[in-house]
Amino acid sequence: MKIFLDTAIVTDIEDRMPTGIIKGVTTNPTLIRRSGEDPDVVYEEIINAGITDLSIEVKGDDAETLVANGILYNSKYGDKATIKLPCTVEGIKACKTLSILKIKTNMTLIFSVSQAILCALAGATYVSPFVGRLDQIGEDGIGLISQIATTFCIHDCKTQILAASLRSAQSAADAYEAGAHICTVPVEVFDDMSTHVLTDKGLAQ
């Protein structure tokens, strides 16, 4: 069981690193844009903050470009870079190639068990099912984690489930219970996970 932070704000990562429990960071183009920084500067700073597993989303309309960009980040950061790819046909092709090259991959935007299966068959290190976005359209995000976990367990699959789009402390706890190996959470959710109203009340007493 591991926890990652889902952010591109380096100071937010640095502030929470002393807990000693953060094992990785996931980023995406939206988070990078919100940080207002150049992507390559952000990646460098996150690695310098001591993160040893950083998901870096690569751009490209075809598998060849995705692979080439993935190789670039791998040559720069080695095993600390996990190449984040979309769950599309081109993304799956790129995942297969990178897995043959022993480069770590995080297949993102997973919304079904069948997508997770294909990514696992392509040798993905992680699959990232988006819990919150499924819940938002009236589907069952935690149910999806559970279905993927059962399927991977039956087939003794090495691909790990990295639950993403987690918007509350409870949904992170539920994702672990459903079988997620890793939860990536925004810093607000990370902070909420350590607090409880009765803990505060107990301290006050």
Ligand code: G3P
């Ligand atoms: O890791 C993916 C995550 O950043 C997406 O979260 O809340 O935009 O669905 P959200």
